[in-house]
Amino acid sequence: MATVSTNQFRPGLKILLDGEPCNILENQFVKPGKGQAFNKVRYRNLVTGRVLEKNFRSGDTVEAADVVETEMQYLYNDGELWHFMDPQTYEQHAAGEAAVGDSAKWIKEQDVCSVMLWNGQAISVTAPNFVNLQVTQTDPGLRGDTSSGGSKAATLETGAVIRVPLFIEEGDLLRVDTRTGDYVSRAKE
Amino acid sequence: MVAARPARTAGAAVAQAVDWRPSAPLSHLRRRAELAITVRAFFTARGVLEVETPLLAAATATDLHLASVRCRLEAPGAPGALWLQTSPELHMKRLLAAGSGAIFQLARAVRGGEAGPLHNPELTLLEWYRPGFDHHALMDEVEELLAATLGTGRAQRLSYGQLFADHLGVDAHHADSEQLAAVAGRQGLEVAGAPVEDRDTWLQLLMSGRIEPLLGRGRPTFVYDYPASQAALARLRAGEPPVAERFEVYVEGVELANGFHELADAAEQEGRFLADLAERRRRGLPEVPLDRRLLAALEHGLPDCAGVALGFDRLAMLATGASAIEEVLAFPVARA
Numbered sequence: 001m002a003t004v005s006t007n008q009f010r011p012g013l014k015i016l017l018d019g020e021p022c023n024i025l026e027n028q029f030v031k032p033g034k035g036q037a038f039n040k041v042r043y044r045n046l047v048t049g050r051v052l053e054k055n056f057r058s059g060d061t062v063e064a065a066d067v068v069e070t071e072m073q074y075l076y077n078d079g080e081l082w083h084f085m086d087p088q089t090y091e092q093h094a095a096g097e098a099a100v101g102d103s104a105k106w107i108k109e110q111d112v113c114s115v116m117l118w119n120g121q122a123i124s125v126t127a128p129n130f131v132n133l134q135v136t137q138t139d140p141g142l143r144g145d146t147s148s149g150g151s152k153a154a155t156l157e158t159g160a161v162i163r164v165p166l167f168i169e170e171g172d173l174l175r176v177d178t179r180t181g182d183y184v185s186r187a188k189e
Numbered sequence: 190m191v192a193a194r195p196a197r198t199a200g201a202a203v204a205q206a207v208d209w210r211p212s213a214p215l216s217h218l219r220r221r222a223e224l225a226i227t228v229r230a231f232f233t234a235r236g237v238l239e240v241e242t243p244l245l246a247a248a249t250a251t252d253l254h255l256a257s258v259r260c261r262l263e264a265p266g267a268p269g270a271l272w273l274q275t276s277p278e279l280h281m282k283r284l285l286a287a288g289s290g291a292i293f294q295l296a297r298a299v300r301g302g303e304a305g306p307l308h309n310p311e312l313t314l315l316e317w318y319r320p321g322f323d324h325h326a327l328m329d330e331v332e333e334l335l336a337a338t339l340g341t342g343r344a345q346r347l348s349y350g351q352l353f354a355d356h357l358g359v360d361a362h363h364a365d366s367e368q369l370a371a372v373a374g375r376q377g378l379e380v381a382g383a384p385v386e387d388r389d390t391w392l393q394l395l396m397s398g399r400i401e402p403l404l405g406r407g408r409p410t411f412v413y414d415y416p417a418s419q420a421a422l423a424r425l426r427a428g429e430p431p432v433a434e435r436f437e438v439y440v441e442g443v444e445l446a447n448g449f450h451e452l453a454d455a456a457e458q459e460g461r462f463l464a465d466l467a468e469r470r471r472r473g474l475p476e477v478p479l480d481r482r483l484l485a486a487l488e489h490g491l492p493d494c495a496g497v498a499l500g501f502d503r504l505a506m507l508a509t510g511a512s513a514i515e516e517v518l519a520f521p522v523a524r525a
Binding site for chain 2 (some may be wrong): 007017028029030031032033034035036037038040041052053054055056057058059060062
């Protein structure tokens with residue numbers, strides 16, 4: 001396994017910490033007047049998604065993490081796992097609930113997602129930034145209230161519940177920002 | 190002539206992509222030049238002689254935490270390996286032993302592996318030595334220099350032990366490695382990699398991570414009397430606890446200078462060099478040659494003196510309000 005020295009630390013570098021792949025977010029070199037220098041590193045654990053901070057003794061080496069992010073097509077869910085396919089190689093990868101996380105609320109079969117692989121295993125799935133989803137249930141908006149900026153809840157075909165304007169009706173196709181969970185607009189087929 | 194046009198266009202594109210311009214605004218470089226004039230006037234008025242010593246030498250610092258850069262001259266008859274100096278200290282002490290009297294230098298130094306908002310591997314040090322001064326007398330003079338260059342007022346002085354007691358409620362001189370690890374844990378400081386065994390690494394982590402950023406706010410802070418284990422080239426003072434007669438100066442959270450009441454005992458100096466070299470071997474760090482010429486000079490006799498090295502680039506940062514060293518260097522290493 002390749003190792004990297006603290007001198008090579010930079011944001012975006014993937015390293016192995018406590019046996020889990022992490023992405024360096026910030027790296028700061030700090031040194032007291034005399035003595036041991038440290039690299040103060042803020043990083044995201046790519047398995048848990050948690051952001052943590054650790055001090056590395058400058059000059060130490062750590063293992064690099066074999067992490068790649070690939071665009072893959074979502075195929076289907078078998079009740080337990082979500083299955084994806086690399087459109088270049090047709091290779092298939094299955095991702096569990098921990099890896100798919102909130103993205104499960106937004107993705108439909110055939111959507112192209114960004115799948116992060118660590119040693120060939122899917123560890124996280126990011127939904128496309130924008131998806132088009134149909135409204136399966138929403139109460140009728142109150143007539144005459146459309147200009148008030150009011151909103152109501154709507155359930156989408158994936159099961160996600162979002163806030164939508166009052167004029168939205170069941171069967172409408174909506175454009176949704178998956179990063180915030182916000183309604184963007186009505187969409188055309 | 191028509192053919193020359195595409196070439197010129199390509200040239201212009203390259204000129205845009207290549208960062209040939211200085212990273213510091215010219216106004217900062219002018220301020221930096223004024224600081225050098227102020228510094229020279231300050232020492233000239235006090236009868237301190239300006240000297241110049243080699244950057245390239247046969248020996249170098251043995252300090253475990255300084256990475257000397259090794260070079261080779263290809264000229265016929267040139268010595269084998271040479272080292273870029275991490276400070277002019279070793280040569281300036283030879284001048285003192287030769288009877289130079291008080292001396293100062295604005296010197297270039299090179300320290301491998303040091304890069305960050307406050308570090309460039311090539312730096313400028315203002316280093317000076319005062320025969321007849323101890324570290325307290327030299328702190329007075331540093332305070333006056335800071336007033337002359339930065340316009341700072343009366344400084345605060347705290348011993349290292351007091352500082353740790355005040356900020357972290359721990360006895361820096363007696364707490365063992367486990368107690369210091371517990372303090373670091375409470376402070377949310379985690380160290381990656383192999384478990385930290387030595388006290389000094391914990392102390393240095395706590396110092397740089399939790400104390401330093403608070404020092405020198407509104408007025409300079411001097412920290413003095415360091416643990417004996419962090420003496421470097423400072424004299425030890427016996428007592429309970431024994432301390433190293435060493436000081437550091439902080440201005441607005443920035444470590445600006447490190448000074449010593451200088452160790453003059455040749456045998457003790459050789460012992461510390463040899464201990465460093467043994468520890469370098471143990472840790473697999475590059476071996477560096479022992480400075481026989483310095484030891485011979487100490488043998489001959491170093492006058493009782495105190496000396497200090499002040500980061501001139503950082504002084505320029507403080508004078509200009511820069512937040513990164515690049516803003517006071519014409520060409521930092523990334524575009525040198």
